[in-house]
Amino acid sequence: MLLVLWVEGVIVGFCNSCIHFGKIYFTVFINIHMAIPRTLAQNAYLKALRNNIKPIVVATGPAGCGKTLMACNAAAERLHAQKVERVVITRPTVTVDEDLGYLPGKLEEKMDPYMRPIMDIMGNYFTRARIQQMMKNGTLEIAPLAFMRGRTFDNSFIIGDEMQNATQSQMKMILTRLGADSKMAITGDIYQTDLPPESTSGLLDLVTSIHNAPRLDYIQHVAMNDEDIQRHEAVKEVLKLYDDV
Structure with missing residues (x-):
């Protein structure tokens, strides 16, 4: 049984x-x-998420590398061990300015299509009832980037997912929300932005700045590639087809 x-x-x-x-x-x-890393890059990423050496961890790579999965896993671990008081999850939404006012329904309903992948992952670690309870008491917060402005997150684990669709100003804004005793994971694929051609991806700008900086004491970047994809082997082939176009 x-x-x-x-x-x-x-x-x-x-x-x-x-x-x-x-x-x-x-x-x-x-x-x-416990998440189980299957590649060297995944192992480096999970270690960076779990330790307290650098509070901001940036993970880039194609779909299926485990960027979001491992961030949610690390957040669930810290929350369960009472190392943080809450988990805050944000993601760019329908437009660059994140104007959700034209969408019908409450904020939770408006955000649901964008946050559903993360909620599915969190379901691996918490029961549905526990998730609803955490959202009600503020232990788990899911909100668009626009709702992050002017706030400071102390003793929290913040996940900025699909951040290739954030603008440069949005990226700066979320990075500066970090408070005392907090950890932040920024994830995305710099080659898959949905921003208009005239806009520069905040994630691409951040990664470029990281590599141009002589030294960073608080930010770590982990780059993953096709070899780190853990979905069906067909996904690698599909991505290669589109890379060659």
Whole structure:
């Protein structure tokens, strides 16, 4: 019999159970609360997320490299271990200026199409009820970039996802939200921006600035490539086809 183990709403693993002479024995065989890096770049990225050496970690690479997955994993780990008080997740949305006013519904409904991939990943670590509870009490916050302005996030884990679609000013704004005892993960693919041709991707600008800087004490960049893709092998082939166009 296969059972799922929950601890205070956190999915910590699976276990097998068997009955022997009237007693039930449990054997845990996998802990899905721990991400398992499969490449050198993924290993470097996960280490950077888990340690306290540099508070800002920037991860770039094609789809399927685990950029968002590992950021969410590190955030869930820190939250469960009470190393942070909340997780804040943001993502560029419909337009450069993020004008959501023309979309019908409440903010949560408007953001849902953009945040659904992250919520699916968070579902690997928390039950649906726990996620709803965390969103209600502010432990988990999901908001567009425009809602980040003027705020400071102390004792938090901030994830800026798909940030290739952020402008330069938006990128500067989110990076300067970092407060005391916080960690920030910035993820994206600099080759897949949806910004208008006349706009410069804030992520591309950031990565360029990082590599032109003589020394950075608080920011680490981890670059991944096609070899780090962990989806179906067909994804690598598809990306190569479009790279060659």
